Amino acid sequence: MENASQALLIAGGVLIALLVIGLLVWMFTNLSGFQQQEGVQVTSSQIAKFNNEYGSYAKDDLRGSDLYTLLNKVADYNRRQSSVGTGNTDTGEDINYQPMTVKFNLAGKAKQFTVDNETPRLLTKNEYVQDKSTTNTFAETISTTVTALENKYSKDSLNKLVDNVTNIFIDDDREAFQNAAVERFNNLCTKVQITDFNQIKDGSKIREEVYTYYEYVQFKRAHFKCDNVSYNTKTGRITEMDYSFTGDFE
Secondary structure, X not given: XXXXXXXXXXXXXXXXXXXXXXXXXXXXXXXXXXXXXXXXXXXXXXXXHHHHHHHOOOOOOEEHHHHHHHHHHHHHHHHHHEOOOOOOOOOOOOOOEOOOEEEEEOOOOHHHHOOOOOOOOOOOOOEEEEOOOOOOHHHHHHHHHHHHHHHHHOHHHHHHHHHOHHHHOOOOOOHHHHHHHHHXXXXXXXXXXXXOHHHOOOOOHHHHHHHHHHHHHHHHHEEEEEEEEEEOOOOOOEEEEEXXXXXXXX
């Protein structure tokens, strides 16, 4: 009897041990599943946040100034977080997401950005692409010219000249009108002063430079429509946004 009792005790102990082990395995399995599910939720939340941030630019009426901001954001994103990046994230991690692409098309209406409906001086291409580059390639294309003009005339003066372009850069042989144009120019531009109409006549350097800046201002005022948004099939993150010029300005 004593041996039987001991056998029962041993069997009971083994059974309890098996139950405890089974319970621990169950708890571990469920905890791992919970952690995995939580990780998926965090990832989904991050993707949703990312897509909401860039998706806010997917409009039928996006200003050129906002498009310019988007180009800078994409260039910064490609540099810091994409597989072509040259920098690191704030935590020093190499995330290696697919680089983003932004395309915008002037829809064959580039002349509408000019003041005289002639061949564009600044926006010389019909389509611009910000792809895998880690810098704003559009800005690189025009910034040297624009910065030089702003340094020469001042940004404030250039904007004033652009707003009054038809009252200053006239094609009129009458001396009184030409003298008035010279006076208007000098009143609006403090860094560069002129003495006669020949300095701002048709084909002059000053007129060409102001007309060039006019295109830059018009781009910021232009309205663009988002035609397409593409997503990475595996991650669901936005990878490309395409725009076209609507033909409208502010």
